[in-house]
Amino acid sequence: MPALSERKQKILALIVESYIATGEPVGSKTLQNTMGNSVSSATIRNDMADLVELGYLIQPHTSAGRAPSQAGYRYYVDNLMTKYELGHEEQERIKTWLQGYSGEPDQLLEKAGSILSELTNCVAVSSSPSDSEALIKRVELVPLSSKTAMVVLLATSGILKSMVVRTESEITTQIAEVFYNIMQTYFLGNSVSNIDIPFIQTLVASLGDKVFVMSPLLCGVADLCNSVKSTDLHFNGQSNILNHSELSLDAFQLMDFLHREAPIKALLTAQRKPLTVSIGEENAFKELRNSSTIFSKYTVGDRDSGSIGIIGPTRIDYARLIPSIKYLAGVIGNLLTETLE
Amino acid sequence: MPALSERKQKILALIVESYIATGEPVGSKTLQNTMGNSVSSATIRNDMADLVELGYLIQPHTSAGRAPSQAGYRYYVDNLMTKYELGHEEQERIKTWLQGYSGEPDQLLEKAGSILSELTNCVAVSSSPSDSEALIKRVELVPLSSKTAMVVLLATSGILKSMVVRTESEITTQIAEVFYNIMQTYFLGNSVSNIDIPFIQTLVASLGDKVFVMSPLLCGVADLCNSVKSTDLHFNGQSNILNHSELSLDAFQLMDFLHREAPIKALLTAQRKPLTVSIGEENAFKELRNSSTIFSKYTVGDRDSGSIGIIGPTRIDYARLIPSIKYLAGVIGNLLTETLE
DNA sequence: CGTTAGCACTTGGAAGATGAGAGTGCTAAC
DNA sequence: GTTAGCACTCTCATCTTCCAAGTGCTAACG
Numbered sequence A, B: 001m002p003a004l005s006e007r008k009q010k011i012l013a014l015i016v017e018s019y020i021a022t023g024e025p026v027g028s029k030t031l032q033n034t035m036g037n038s039v040s041s042a043t044i045r046n047d048m049a050d051l052v053e054l055g056y057l058i059q060p061h062t063s064a065g066r067a068p069s070q071a072g073y074r075y076y077v078d079n080l081m082t083k084y085e086l087g088h089e090e091q092e093r094i095k096t097w098l099q100g101y102s103g104e105p106d107q108l109l110e111k112a113g114s115i116l117s118e119l120t121n122c123v124a125v126s127s128s129p130s131d132s133e134a135l136i137k138r139v140e141l142v143p144l145s146s147k148t149a150m151v152v153l154l155a156t157s158g159i160l161k162s163m164v165v166r167t168e169s170e171i172t173t174q175i176a177e178v179f180y181n182i183m184q185t186y187f188l189g190n191s192v193s194n195i196d197i198p199f200i201q202t203l204v205a206s207l208g209d210k211v212f213v214m215s216p217l218l219c220g221v222a223d224l225c226n227s228v229k230s231t232d233l234h235f236n237g238q239s240n241i242l243n244h245s246e247l248s249l250d251a252f253q254l255m256d257f258l259h260r261e262a263p264i265k266a267l268l269t270a271q272r273k274p275l276t277v278s279i280g281e282e283n284a285f286k287e288l289r290n291s292s293t294i295f296s297k298y299t300v301g302d303r304d305s306g307s308i309g310i311i312g313p314t315r316i317d318y319a320r321l322i323p324s325i326k327y328l329a330g331v332i333g334n335l336l337t338e339t340l341e
Numbered sequence C: 001c002g003t004t005a006g007c008a009c010t011t012g013g014a015a016g017a018t019g020a021g022a023g024t025g026c027t028a029a030c
Numbered sequence D: 001g002t003t004a005g006c007a008c009t010c011t012c013a014t015c016t017t018c019c020a021a022g023t024g025c026t027a028a029c030g
Helices: A006-022 A028-034 A041-053 A070-080 A088-099 A105-120 A173-187 A197-205 A208-229 A238-243 A251-259 A261-270 A318-340 B006-022 B028-034 B041-054 B070-080 B088-099 B105-120 B173-187 B197-205 B208-229 B238-243 B251-259 B261-270 B318-340
Strands: A123-127 A136-145 A148-155 A160-166 A233-236 A275-279 A291-300 A303-313 B123-127 B136-145 B148-155 B160-166 B233-236 B275-279 B291-300 B303-313
Touching (some): A028 A041, A070 A275, A070 A318, A105 A123, A105 A233, A136 A173, A160 B160, A197 A208, A233 A261, A238 B251, A303 A318, B088 B105, B105 B233, B123 B238, B136 B208, B197 B208
Antiparallel strands (some): A291 A303, B123 B303
């Protein structure tokens, strides 16, 4: 990355900010004014020409102004942007707003997502807490009728999952006892990652004639372990895609992309840094080539556990949104950690 | 509704069908051909003029052909349409496709919705089984930690709900006993509609110092009763809105409307007849003024329990879709009834 | 050498003009 | 009641013209 002269940096920053605000390419004369006529428009033109050369700006056509390229946004985000924090008052409002949902991760994320999508006018995406390192803390069997029962699994990290299981023959108290014994011996304290179908199969082999009742129950537990590892997604403000004229061409494609959850999960799971900003082509999926994504992880206890963020157009107010998302992720993490104790 | 001459009916039907197929207004000459030149174009023109007068047709402008008005669609659906049933083979395919999910209502509806949205290219909406007349069959308290427990409620009609409750003080076995006693006395066999906050309050008043532990637990049960009554919605193929050019103007509004669940719930709950077709302005919400909705109830056991259907443009293949939706609702009802036994 | 003034040049989009095509409504005749 | 014939209407696509915005280049300046 070649070092830009101070003036060129200033010009780039102003173009990015003006373009983000108005959506209109910026001309040299307008820019001259916003810079307080300290230099002539011709000078600015020369600099702008250089910035185009370097790939930071693009000109839609000869007689339009300049707009930032994706590289231009990137340079801005990395070097020029001055972050704009949320007001204290607004921070408090968000915090109290979310407080009420601290008990239920899904509802909390749903609410946080709806706040975020309104705050940003973008599609908000969040992933529920998941943890493949979690240990099995507790398993309960709740009989519902003679041949159905509910299996409940609680993992460290506070994740709770349950499901209904139907068996071929009756679930007697004796069966329940065997079940609890098996749990005690092989499951409790074990990592959810260790419980898989092969494991269940070897276990079941030694059960003799109880196989037919126990097998569905144990498979249920394995399913639950699996779902502790896996991530649920929440979407909010999907209609906001249509808000942004620059996305409306791909609106259908993008919409469709969002509804295929797998790639989004991949996107969130691949995230390494606490806060990731991906601009346009930097995104791993071609459907997002005209979009930017900003995602922040949130931490429950001391482990990264899920993410929240947005998908929007590349022309987006990075300086305002990045701190907002960071803040929101912080609040979520705190609230979820609180209830863990 | 004035009786139309046979020829006018035929003309109206052909215009509706052609317009549905092509999206282009139909002219008198084209129509003359499809009618086998049995009458002259001038005669058709006269009839068409009458049909415009009666409000069944509209002409976008003087020199375009005629298109059906909403009233025209209505007349067609009520009197002219010959239904086009699904092929036997396709019926079987759908049936086996859904069979696997018979155990889990939510998954079943999700799958059915995705089939429906692909079949129709519209937004598919379905509501999960709900029943305000259901009785409380069973309530279980699953202790998770000293101050948290899971409350599980099973209602007749097979609906199962659960949630996590946190209390202020410890949930001892003695507390659990009291809880089960209260359930036995006041809740089991009672209708879920009877359990509301006032009821809980009167109950709680007589508990003395146990109020602080019991109150959250009982409120939890009340919440669950409430959720048995209420309806969950499933949406599929929302991006299909963008498929239909006639909707693209209101796309944003419509999208937004879909994300506000309340009106949709109202829509489905208000439905009286087993199958409802609402065309354009017939819909109760102004956001749907350019849309048609087709919804069919499904019956679990012998009670109406939920609905499935579509939201699409008014220009839609009623003759094909109405039977499809009816069929799908039938399959869903059967599958859910099966597992109830 | 960087900066500036001046000016010819490019470009897209808005506004108007034109013509073709489709389809109608009306009249008069059958 | 039905039909042929024809003038009329309206939209859409194409073309032209024109304007404003903004550039790139050249030559001059400190």
